[in-house]
Amino acid sequence: MASLNVANGKIDVAGGAPISVSVHRKVFPPVGDRAAQLVLKDISFEVAPRSFLVITGPSGCGKSTLLNIMAGLDRDYDGSVDLGPARDRLAFIFQTPRLLPWRTVYENISLALPDGDPRQSRIAAMLERVGLGQAMNAYPERLSLGMQRRAALARGFILEPEILLMDEPFVSLDEQTAQSLRDLLLELWHSHPTTVIFVTHDRTEAIQLGTRILRLAPGKASVVQDVTIDLTEAQRHDRAAVLAEQNRIFAA
Numbered sequence: 001m002a003s004l005n006v007a008n009g010k011i012d013v014a015g016g017a018p019i020s021v022s023v024h025r026k027v028f029p030p031v032g033d034r035a036a037q038l039v040l041k042d043i044s045f046e047v048a049p050r051s052f053l054v055i056t057g058p059s060g061c062g063k064s065t066l067l068n069i070m071a072g073l074d075r076d077y078d079g080s081v082d083l084g085p086a087r088d089r090l091a092f093i094f095q096t097p098r099l100l101p102w103r104t105v106y107e108n109i110s111l112a113l114p115d116g117d118p119r120q121s122r123i124a125a126m127l128e129r130v131g132l133g134q135a136m137n138a139y140p141e142r143l144s145l146g147m148q149r150r151a152a153l154a155r156g157f158i159l160e161p162e163i164l165l166m167d168e169p170f171v172s173l174d175e176q177t178a179q180s181l182r183d184l185l186l187e188l189w190h191s192h193p194t195t196v197i198f199v200t201h202d203r204t205e206a207i208q209l210g211t212r213i214l215r216l217a218p219g220k221a222s223v224v225q226d227v228t229i230d231l232t233e234a235q236r237h238d239r240a241a242v243l244a245e246q247n248r249i250f251a252a
């Protein structure tokens with residue numbers, strides 16, 4: 001298994017097989033009066049194991065479509081995705097937390113695992129870790145959206161995935177709650193190293209989280225920018241450093 005070394009706040013990634021993505025064309029067929037739409041064209045990239053790739057760009061540029069293709073949820077495209085041996089250890093955290101309302105928080109996490117799986121014994125600790133120790137026997141309707149998203153993080157990380165796909169998981173939260181969830185995600189990622197592919201339209205979030213950013217643009221159907229983010233953990237929490245990086249990247 002690859003190792004993750006955290007030294008001086010920087011993350012060095014080593015070992016494992018990269019993910020390889022090559023989408024020649026993704027076209028949505030015509031719907032009603034709407035003509036067929038070319039959404040993705042000639043997109044090829046590799047993702048290093050244990051890296052944190054952010055796919056960003058404005059609404060409608062094709063971020064979710066690309067993520068769904070990578071997840072195998074959309075197979076109607078021209079191209080190929082090779083997740084390597086990690087393909088069997090994949091988790092997906094969606095924009096909506098997707099908790100079953102008739103199950104407690106604990107049961108929602110438990111249902112993600114087979115009966116008798118040794119990871120079942122780690123659920124309570126994981127819920128403590130994400131700040132839901134007091135809420136594990138509550139039903140989702142009693143939780144705030146931020147707490148539901150903590151539960152979704154717990155359900156994703158309890159699987160100990162090799163690949164974690166996340167589609168705008170912190171959207172529609174107030175900034176303080178979103179920031180606390182971003183901090184939690186980075187903590188979980190450091191202690192449970194995995195390849196993360198994270199979709200967001202939020203440029204600040206992209207820079208705070210990613211080790212690399214792929215930017216899509218509306219109407220282009222392809223990657224317009226592919227940049228490495230080389231910030232320390234301290235810099236990721238420093239507004240001025242994030243803003244400077246934001247100007248460097250997105251002004252280009």
Ligand SMILES: Nc1ncnc2c1ncn2[C@@H]1O[C@H](COP(=O)(O)OP(=O)(O)OP(=O)(O)O)[C@@H](O)[C@H]1O
Nearest residue numbers: 028029031039058059060061062063064065066201
């Ligand atoms: N099932 C579908 N059928 C037809 N068109 C679709 C379908 N899903 C997405 N599209 C269109 O494809 C384009 C890209 O959509 P996609 O959801 O991938 O964008 P996005 O960048 O993730 O946007 P957002 O941030 O708003 O979720 C949009 O124009 C959208 O309307």
